[in-house]
Structure formats: structure tokens, C-alpha cells
Amino acid sequence: MNRHATFLILLALLAIAVACGIFLGGSGLPAADVIDALLHPGGHGTAQAVVWQLRIPRVLKALLVGSSLAGCGVVFQAVLRNPLAEPYTLGVSAGGALGATVAIIAGLSGIALVFLCFAGCLLSIGAVLAMSTFRDFSTSTIILSGVVLSFLLSSVIMFLFSVASSRDVHASVLWLMGSLSGTDAVALPALLAALLVLLSGLALFARDMNLISLGDEKAHLLGLAPGPLKILLLGLASVVTGLCVAVSGIIGFVGLIIPHAMRRVAGADHQVLLPASMLAGGVFLLACDTLAQVVYRPYEMPVGVITGIAGGIFFLAYLLKASPPEVF
Amino acid sequence: MTGLTATELKAGYQDHQVVHGVSFEVAPRTIFGLIGPNGSGKTTLFKCLCGLLKPWGGTIRLGPEDISRIPKRRLARTAAFIPQIHAVTFPYTVEEYVLMGRYPHRGRMSAFTREDKAIVEETMETLEIAHVRRQCIQRLSGGEMQRVFLACGLVQKPEILLMDEPTTHLDIGHQVRLLTMLSELSQAGGLTVLVTLHDLNLAGLYCSSLALLDHGLIHAHGSPGEVLTRDNIEHVYKVRTEVGRDPYLNRPHVYFMTGQD
Numbered sequence: 001m002n003r004h005a006t007f008l009i010l011l012a013l014l015a016i017a018v019a020c021g022i023f024l025g026g027s028g029l030p031a032a033d034v035i036d037a038l039l040h041p042g043g044h045g046t047a048q049a050v051v052w053q054l055r056i057p058r059v060l061k062a063l064l065v066g067s068s069l070a071g072c073g074v075v076f077q078a079v080l081r082n083p084l085a086e087p088y089t090l091g092v093s094a095g096g097a098l099g100a101t102v103a104i105i106a107g108l109s110g111i112a113l114v115f116l117c118f119a120g121c122l123l124s125i126g127a128v129l130a131m132s133t134f135r136d137f138s139t140s141t142i143i144l145s146g147v148v149l150s151f152l153l154s155s156v157i158m159f160l161f162s163v164a165s166s167r168d169v170h171a172s173v174l175w176l177m178g179s180l181s182g183t184d185a186v187a188l189p190a191l192l193a194a195l196l197v198l199l200s201g202l203a204l205f206a207r208d209m210n211l212i213s214l215g216d217e218k219a220h221l222l223g224l225a226p227g228p229l230k231i232l233l234l235g236l237a238s239v240v241t242g243l244c245v246a247v248s249g250i251i252g253f254v255g256l257i258i259p260h261a262m263r264r265v266a267g268a269d270h271q272v273l274l275p276a277s278m279l280a281g282g283v284f285l286l287a288c289d290t291l292a293q294v295v296y297r298p299y300e301m302p303v304g305v306i307t308g309i310a311g312g313i314f315f316l317a318y319l320l321k322a323s324p325p326e327v328f
Numbered sequence: 329m330t331g332l333t334a335t336e337l338k339a340g341y342q343d344h345q346v347v348h349g350v351s352f353e354v355a356p357r358t359i360f361g362l363i364g365p366n367g368s369g370k371t372t373l374f375k376c377l378c379g380l381l382k383p384w385g386g387t388i389r390l391g392p393e394d395i396s397r398i399p400k401r402r403l404a405r406t407a408a409f410i411p412q413i414h415a416v417t418f419p420y421t422v423e424e425y426v427l428m429g430r431y432p433h434r435g436r437m438s439a440f441t442r443e444d445k446a447i448v449e450e451t452m453e454t455l456e457i458a459h460v461r462r463q464c465i466q467r468l469s470g471g472e473m474q475r476v477f478l479a480c481g482l483v484q485k486p487e488i489l490l491m492d493e494p495t496t497h498l499d500i501g502h503q504v505r506l507l508t509m510l511s512e513l514s515q516a517g518g519l520t521v522l523v524t525l526h527d528l529n530l531a532g533l534y535c536s537s538l539a540l541l542d543h544g545l546i547h548a549h550g551s552p553g554e555v556l557t558r559d560n561i562e563h564v565y566k567v568r569t570e571v572g573r574d575p576y577l578n579r580p581h582v583y584f585m586t587g588q589d
Contacts, residue, residue, distance in 0.1 A: 081417045207436055210428055213418050217380055217411055222484075223404030223432035268418040 006266045010279045014063075017286045021059040022051065026293045026300055061192065061247070062180050062289045062303075063282035066254055068195050068244045070262075070281025071202055073255030074274050075237040078209040079230050084143050086255035087125075087241040091146035093252065094153035095124025096245035101157050101172045105164045114246040121242035124149055129234055178249035178304030180289050192247075198240045199278065205233060209270040251304045253311030254281050260318065330391040330406065330487040331356040331520060332377070337386035339369075339376045346372040348544040349386070354488075354522050354537075359514050361531040362524040363555075364541030365565055370524045371412075373541070374492045377522070378409040390488065404432035408481030410491040413474055419464040422457055422476050423448065429483035444483075451479045455509065471502035478506070482513075488520040489513070495525060503527070507534040532556050532580045540564060556580040 023034050029050055037047040069087060076085040087093065099120025103113040128149055132142040161169050211219040212226050212233075219226040244251075258281045259273065266276040288306040295301055332354040339347040347369045354360040364370050375381035377388060379395065388395040390407060398406070408429070416425070430444045452458040455475040460468065465476060474494060481489055489510075495503040511534055513519045525531045531538055532552040539549040542564040548555045561569045561582060568585035 078418075083417070204436065207431060210420075210424075211431065214416065214428070215414075217378075220380060220400070221378060221404065221409045221411070222428060223401035225400060263419065267424065268420045269424045 003266060003272050006272070006276055007279070010276060010283065013283045014279060017283045017290070018059055018063075021062065021286050021290050022055050024290050024294050025050070025055050026297060028297060058180055058289070059286060062286040064192055064195050064199075065180065065244050065248045065251065066258075066281040066283070066285025067278040068199060068240050068281075069251065069254040069285070070258035070277040071199055071274060072237040072241045072244075073259045073281075074270065074277045075202055075209065075233050076255070077259055078213040078270060079233050079237075080142055081213055081215065082140065082143060083260065084256070086259075087237075087244075088150075088250075088252050088255065089143050089146050091124045091128050091149035091153070092121045092238070092241050093245060093250045094150040094157075095120040095122070096242065097176050097250060098124075098153045098157055100175050100249070101160050104172045104175065105160055105168045118242045118246040121245050122238060124153065125238045125241070129238075174302070175249050176304075177302030178251040178307075179300075180248050180285075180303055181300065195240060195243055198236055198243075202233070202236055202240070203274060203278075205229065206270040206274050209233070209274070213268075213270070249304065251285065251307055253307050253315070254285055257311045257315050257318075258284060261314070332360075332488055332522065333389040334373075334377070335387050335389075337373065337376060337388065338384040339372055339381055340384060341372075345384070346544050347376070347383075350539075350541070350544070350546050351386075352539045352546065352549055354520060356520050357514055357518050358536040359511060359521045359523065359534055361535030361538045362522065362541060363526070363528060363531050363538055364547075368541040368564075369544040370541055371492060372544075374409075374490065374524055377490055379403065401432050404484055406486055407488045407490065408484040408486035410477050410481045410489070410494065412492045413470065413477065413497055416465050419466055421462050422465055422468070422472075423452070423461040425465050425476055426452060426457075426479045426483055429480040432484060447483050447485065448479075451482050455479045455482075470497045471499070471506075474498060474502070474506060478509075486519070488522070490522045492524050493526065494523055495527060495530065503530060510534070528556060528561065528582045532582070533574075533577065552580050556582055 022038070023031055027050055029047055033047040034051055037043065037045070037051040041048065041052060073086040076087065076090060077083055096117045097120070099116040099118070100113060102120075103109070103116040108116065128142060128146050131145055157172075161172070164172075208219075208224060208229055211222050211224045212230060214222075216226045241255075259277050262273055262277045262280055266272045285303070285307065288310060289303045292301040292303040292306050295306075333352075335351050337347055337350045338345065350369075350373060352360075362370055362373065372381065376383045377395075379400075382396075390398065390403075395403070426448050427440065427444070430440060430448065434440060434444070449458070452461060455478060457472060457475050457479060460472060465473070468476065474497075478491070478494070481491075491510075494506055494510075498506065507530060510521050510523070514521050523535070525535075535552060537550060538552055538555040540547045540555050540560055547564050548557075548560045556571055557580075558569050558571050561567070561571070570583045570585060572581050572583060573579070574581040
């Protein structure tokens with residue numbers, strides 16, 4: 001598809017998704033009240049509170065987390081030259097989950113929980129990447145070690161569940177399922193700002209990602225020293241992923257399917273693929289989150305369940321439809 | 329014009345030396361062929377020339393400059409290295425891939441100019457890949473793929489081009505067409521070319537000088553007539569050989585004697 005057309009369509013979808021996110025929500029506020037609240041931001045009514053303190057922050061959070069997860073997927077795939085690489089197949093989620101579970105069982109919350117979760121993410125991905133650099137793993141071995149590490153850490157989480165109180169287990173499970181609802185964390189605006197800065201940092205290197213994705217030798221021959229840049233990109237993407245998991249829990253599949261879909265639509269050139277994936281990731285997660293709130297009101301489904309189901313179906317359909325050489 | 333000189337080059341991996349002191353000179357505007365059996369050190373030598381492998385000793389000069397002192401990006405504007413044909417992980421289009429050869433000329437964020445686009449266009453026309461420009465590179469045939477790789481190198485606008493086994497995986501028609509293109513580029517375009525080749529007769533036909541590598545040393549070098557002799561080939565490749573003259577082009581032609589006669 002034409003690049004301009006791709007971005008126009010994505011922007012149109014963004015507008016629709018944002019409108020849905022603001023007008024639809026768990027509380028079933030009438031549309032007229034929402035419009036009124038939007039036009040009079042200074043008021044003190046219930047509608048104003050719902051729109052300005054709940055829905056708009058949540059929409060922003062969904063967009064930013066979705067963009068980040070998809071953007072990191074693109075970066076991991078390019079740098080590791082493996083279309084299966086994404087934050088979750090690299091073992092990040094499991095590290096974050098363990099950190100959060102430990103925090104919840106230890107009775108911590110707020111910034112301490114965020115911090116432990118973030119540390120868990122970085123430690124696990126650091127371990128996978130360090131192993132791969134140390135032994136010069138092939139890219140498929142990196143994915144495999146990420147998967148193995150995930151299983152290992154999941155077993156540790158299961159052990160913790162078996163000895164924890166049922167209330168803690170319930171809280172941990174809810175957290176693990178991923179949610180964009182908690183806008184109360186102290187450091188949330190700061191975390192979101194950090195994500196924004198890091199994401200624009202990644203976007204500076206789109207052209208280098210093209211070269212790196214051709215392999216170290218070819219990158220080198222086209223005048224780029226790949227080593228330091230790969231470490232920088234992996235580091236940035238890991239930090240962004242860690243922040244995402246810390247503020248929203250485990251939301252799977254976004255980093256895997258969005259880059260794949262965008263590569264089909266917009267092509268493999270990272271100068272287009274990266275911004276298109278970020279845009280599409282934000283739209284996708286926002287749509288999933290809105291769906292999660294309205295699908296059986298007044299209860300809310302965990303958004304990770306929606307992305308998992310939607311992503312899984314999409315991906316299986318894609319695998320069945322695409323001809324073998326295109327898949328991996 | 330830029331030539332390439334290697335002096336007493338030594339190289340290897342870990343504790344295993346592969347190249348044991350090799351010296352040669354590639355004259356500007358000529359095609360220089362590096363030949364030798366598997367494991368003789370061709371690829372290792374090639375990697376050294378590209379800067380992918382740090383030599384253990386010796387120097388490589390590009391014109392008057394020591395190649396190890398030339399910054400990477402500037403080197404990529406002077407010399408293009410085309411590795412052996414290999415799979416590309418992501419589905420870039422032909423045009424996107426070829427354009428990457430212009431990256432060394434442009435900054436990280438600066439837009440491509442009309443000049444860049446004209447160079448890419450012209451190169452794709454010359455190499456007859458303009459009609460597949462929107463095709464995904466993973467779906468090309470071997471012959472097209474090799475020309476796309478070459479195009480990416482040529483849009484770097486190098487003075488010297490190095491290709492590692494460009495004719496591997498190509499049928500004889502594509503081999504001849506590719507080497508003919510290279511010889512036109514060197515004669516009309518003033519490009520200096522170094523290729524590693526397996527086919528001795530094609531090497532004799534297209535190269536103005538050859539170096540025959542054996543166990544990491546140069547066994548013979550000079551014009552095709554000087555290098556492609558019965559003694560040299562029998563000694564290095566361990567096959568019974570007769571060398572005649574090609575009656576049409578007056579080039580040396582190697583005949584391999586099978587064991588049956």
C-alpha cells in the first residue's frame with residue numbers, strides 16, 4: 001500500500017479509536033454528558049471527573065503503552081534479526097511478573113511495586129541478552145532461551161502462589177492479566193513522559209535499523225559500526241518494555257502482531273515501519289481496552305485477555321494464509 | 329584512480345592462521361581475480377580487505393591510504409564490498425534495498441536528494457532490475473538477487489568494487505552476463521574490481537590479472553597466461569590438467585582430465 005495512504009488510514013483509525021475511548025467506558029455515561037464535559041473542562045460534575053480524570057488519561061496511557069510495545073517489537077526484531085522476537089518471547093514479561101508478584105506478596109504497592117517489576121524486566125532481558133552475546137547465540141537460540149527463562153520464572157511464581165495467602169494470589173493474578181485502569185500511581189505521568197522521550201529516541205535510528213537488520217557484516221560494509229548501536233537500541237527497547245510492564249502489567253501479543261501486520265501493509269523499511277507500527281500499536285491497544293470495558297458492563301475484562309485472543313486469532317490466520325517463505 | 333595494495337598480509341581465527349603473508353597489487357581500472365581451492369584462504373583474505381576481520385599483520389592500502397585508518401563511512405563511499413549471496417531476513421523491496429547503498433552518503437536524518445534517486449534509478453536500469461523494483465527481495469531468483477546486491481554496491485559510487493564469489497549459485501548465462509557487466513564497468517566506468525572466483529576459465533576470460541592462492545600463500549600471480557598453467561593448477565588443485573588456448577578469444581583454457589582416459 002502507498003505510504004501516505006497507510007498513514008492517512010492509521011490516523012483516521014486513531015481518531016475513531018480515541019472518540020470511542022472517550023465516549024464509551026465502564027460507566028455508560030450518555031454521549032451528551034460526555035460532549036458537555038469536553039466543552040466545559042473546568043466543571044466539577046461527575047461527567048467532568050469521569051472524562052477528564054479517568055477516560056482521557058486512560059486513552060493516553062493505552063496509546064502510549066500500545067505504541068511502546070509495538071515499537072519495541074520492531075526494534076527487537078530488527079536488531080536480533082528474528083521476526084519472532086518481541087518483549088514477551090524474550091522473557092521480559094516473566095521477569096516483570098515475578099517482580100510484581102514478589103512485591104504484592106511482600107505487601108508493597110505503588111512506586112515500590114512499579115520499581116520491583118521494572119527491575120525484574122530488566123534483569124530477565126539482561127540475562128537473555130547477556131547469554132546471547134557471551135556465547136554468540138544464533139537468533140533462534142535467543143528466542144529459545146527467552147522462552148525457557150519464561151518457564152523457569154513462571155515456576156517460581158507458581159511456587160510463590162502456593163505459599164501466599166489467597167488474597168495476595170488474587171491481586172497478583174489480576175495484575176498479571178494486564179490492565180490500563182490504574183491511573184492513580186504517583187509516578188504515572190513521569191513514566192509516561194519517559195516513554196515518550198525514549199520512543200522518540202528510538203525513532204531517530206530507523207535508518208540504522210535497516211542496515212542492522214541486514215546483518216552485522218552488511219551494516220559494517222555500508223559504513224555503520226553495528227556493535228555499540230545494537231547495545232544502545234536493545235537497552236532503550238528493554239527500558240521502554242520494562243516501563244510498560246510496570247505501569248500496565250502483562251499485555252501480550254501487541255509487540256508481535258503489530259509489526260508483522262504493518263510489514264505486510266507498509267513494507268519492511270524501518271523509516272515507515274517503525275512509525276506505522278507505533279501508530280497501529282496505540283490504536284490496537286486503545287480499541288482492545290475500550291472493548292474490555294464495554295463487553296460485559298459493569299464488569300471489566302482484563303485487556304491482556306482481549307489482546308491475547310484477538311492477537312492469537314489474527315496470527316494463526318496469518319500463518320495459515322501466508323505462503324511459507326513470507327512467514328519467517 | 330584508486331588501486332589496492334596488500335603487503336605481507338597475515339590473518340586467521342583465534343589460534344588458527346589461515347593467510348600466511350600475502351602481497352598483491354590491484355591496478356586501477358582492471359579486474360583482478362583471486363582464485364584458489366576451498367580452504368585456501370580466499371574468503372578470509374576477502375574479509376580482511378573489507379575490514380570485517382582484523383589482519384594479524386601486514387597492511388592494506390587503498391590508493392595511498394592505509395585502509396584501517398579510513399573511517400567506515402568514508403570507506404563505504406570509496407569502496408563497495410559485496411558479500412556472497414545470502415538470505416535477507418525482512419521483506420525489503422528491491423528499490424528499498426538498493427537505496428541503502430546511498431546511506432553512507434547521507435546523514436541519519438537527512439532526506440535523499442534527486443541525485444540519490446537518479447543514481448538508484450540509473451543503476452537499476454543498467455542492471456536490468458528496474459522492472460522488479462517493487463518486488464520483495466526474498467522472492468527474487470538467484471540471478472536477480474545477485475544483481476540487486478551489486479546494484480546496492482554500485483550506488484555507493486565506489487572507485488573500487490570487491491565481490492566474493494559473485495558467480496556462485498548462478499547458471500552459466502547469468503555468470504557470463506554478470507562478468508560482462510563488471511568488465512564494462514571497469515573499462516567504461518573506470519571502476520577497479522576485485523573478485524574471488526571458482527571457475528578458472530571464466531577467471532581467465534574476464535580478469536586482467538590473477539592471483540592463485542594455496543594454503544594461505546600466493547602460489548602464482550600475473551596475467552591469466554602466466555597463472556593458468558598446467559603445473560600451477562595440478563600442484564594447487566591436485567587434478568590432471570591440460571591448458572590450451574581458446575581459439576576464438578586467444579585466452580588460456582583449462583581442460584580437466586578425468587581418470588578414465
